[in-house]
Amino acid sequence: MKRTRVALASLCIGLAALAVQGRSVAQSEPYKVFDTRPVITEGPYLSALSDTSVSVMWMTDAPSHAKVRLHDDGNVREIEPQIDGLVPVGQRHVVTITGLAPGKRYSYEAVATRVVKLKPYWPDKGLSSSSPAATFTTFDPRQARVSFSVVTDTHEDTARIGRLMKLVDWSRTDALLHLGDAFHWLESEEQLWAKWLRPTVAAMGPGKPLLFARGNHELRGAYARQLAGYVPTPEGSYYYARALGPVHLMVLDTAEDKPDDTNVYAQLNRTAPYREEELAWLRGQVGSNGHFASAAFRVVAMHQGDWGWLPDNGAAWTALANQAGIDLLIAGHDHAFSYQPPDKVHAYHRLILGQDQLARVEATGRTLTVKVLTDKGAPVHTLTIPSRR
Numbered sequence: 001m002k003r004t005r006v007a008l009a010s011l012c013i014g015l016a017a018l019a020v021q022g023r024s025v026a027q028s029e030p031y032k033v034f035d036t037r038p039v040i041t042e043g044p045y046l047s048a049l050s051d052t053s054v055s056v057m058w059m060t061d062a063p064s065h066a067k068v069r070l071h072d073d074g075n076v077r078e079i080e081p082q083i084d085g086l087v088p089v090g091q092r093h094v095v096t097i098t099g100l101a102p103g104k105r106y107s108y109e110a111v112a113t114r115v116v117k118l119k120p121y122w123p124d125k126g127l128s129s130s131s132p133a134a135t136f137t138t139f140d141p142r143q144a145r146v147s148f149s150v151v152t153d154t155h156e157d158t159a160r161i162g163r164l165m166k167l168v169d170w171s172r173t174d175a176l177l178h179l180g181d182a183f184h185w186l187e188s189e190e191q192l193w194a195k196w197l198r199p200t201v202a203a204m205g206p207g208k209p210l211l212f213a214r215g216n217h218e219l220r221g222a223y224a225r226q227l228a229g230y231v232p233t234p235e236g237s238y239y240y241a242r243a244l245g246p247v248h249l250m251v252l253d254t255a256e257d258k259p260d261d262t263n264v265y266a267q268l269n270r271t272a273p274y275r276e277e278e279l280a281w282l283r284g285q286v287g288s289n290g291h292f293a294s295a296a297f298r299v300v301a302m303h304q305g306d307w308g309w310l311p312d313n314g315a316a317w318t319a320l321a322n323q324a325g326i327d328l329l330i331a332g333h334d335h336a337f338s339y340q341p342p343d344k345v346h347a348y349h350r351l352i353l354g355q356d357q358l359a360r361v362e363a364t365g366r367t368l369t370v371k372v373l374t375d376k377g378a379p380v381h382t383l384t385i386p387s388r389r
C-alpha cells in the first residue's frame with residue numbers, strides 16, 4: 001500500500017513536470033530571450049571551397065552561436081556546427097558545409113544568434129542576425145576551364161593588397177589563391193583582419209573563395225596557433241587538393257625556412273614530422289586520386305619554391321614531383337619574380353611570383369597559361385604550357 005502511494009506520488013510529480021514543460025513550450029521561448037541582436041562585424045567569406053564542401057567564416061561583435069542557411073533549388077538546409085556535442089558560442093564563427101554537388105550554384109546566409117549569458121541551465125539568449133544572401137558555385141572536376149588569381153607575400157601592406165585586388169577580374173576568376181606570408185608574424189585577431197583579411201574579403205565578397213598556402217612567417221608569433229581558425233578548410237589541414245576541371249591543384253604548406261632546432265624557435269617547432277605526414281598525404285594524391293590521374297594539368301601551389309626547410313633539403317619532394325608528372329610549381333617567398341623551365345633536376349616549370357605582382361592562371365584541357373602582371377597591370381611574363389596528357 002505504502003509502495004503504491006509512493007508510485008502515485010511519483011506519477012503526480014512527473015505529470016506536474018510535464019505540465020510545466022508544456023506551458024513553457026507553449027510560450028514563445030522556453031528560456032529568456034532579450035531583444036538584442038549580434039552585429040556581423042567581419043565577413044562572411046568562403047574559405048577553401050572544393051567541389052563538394054566549403055568553410056564559411058565570419059565574426060560578430062558579441063558571443064553568439066552560428067549556422068548557415070543554404071538554399072539549393074528551392075530546398076533550404078541549415079548547417080549548424082557542434083564540437084564534442086556542444087554548439088560553439090563565441091565571436092568567431094566557422095561553419096563547414098559538406099555534401100554539396102559539384103559545379104552547382106548555391107545561395108547562403110550566415111546566421112548568428114546572440115547568447116547573452118551562458119548559464120548551466122536556462123542560458124539567456126538574444127535574437128538572430130543574418131548576412132545578406134550571397135551565391136557561390138562549387139568547383140567541378142569536369143568543368144571545361146578554370147581561372148584563378150594568385151598573390152603572395154603581401155606582408156601586412158594594405159595598400160599593396162588594395163592595388164592587387166583591383167587588378168583581379170572578379171567576374172572571370174574562380175578563386176583567389178594567396179601563397180603565404182600575409183604577415184611578418186601573428187600577434188592578434190585584429191591584426192589578422194586589419195592587415196590582411198578585411199581588405200581581401202572587401203574585394204573578394206561573400207561569393208568567391210580564398211585558397212591559402214601558409215608561409216613561413218605564419219608560423220611565428222603568439223597568435224600563429226590560432227590562424228587556422230580564420231582560414232579554415234573542410235579538411236582541417238593547411239594542405240589540400242582541389243579538382244578544378246582541367247587542373248588538379250595541390251596546395252602545400254612549406255612551413256618554416258630553418259631547422260626545428262634553430263635557437264630562434266626555442267624548441268617549439270616540430271615541422272619535420274609534420275612535413276613527413278604531408279609528404280605521405282601527397283604520395284596518396286599521386287598514387288590514388290582519380291582527378292590527379294585524369295586532369296590535364298597537375299599544379300602545386302605553395303609558399304617556398306624549394307619546399308621549405310627539410311632534413312633532406314627537399315630531395316624526396318623533388319623526386320616525388322618529378323615522378324608524379326607535376327606540370328607547374330607556383331610559389332612566392334623570394335619577393336621577386338623568377339621562372340625556370342624544366343631541366344635535368346626538376347621535370348616541371350617553376351614560377352616564383354613577386355611581392356607586388358598578380359598571376360592570372362587560366363587553363364583548358366589543352367593549355368595552361370600564367371600571366372604575371374605588376375601591381376600597375378603591366379605585363380611581367382606569360383607562361384604557356386601545353387597539356388602532356
Ligand SMILES: [Fe+2]
Nearest residue numbers: 181215216333
Ligand atoms: Fe616567406
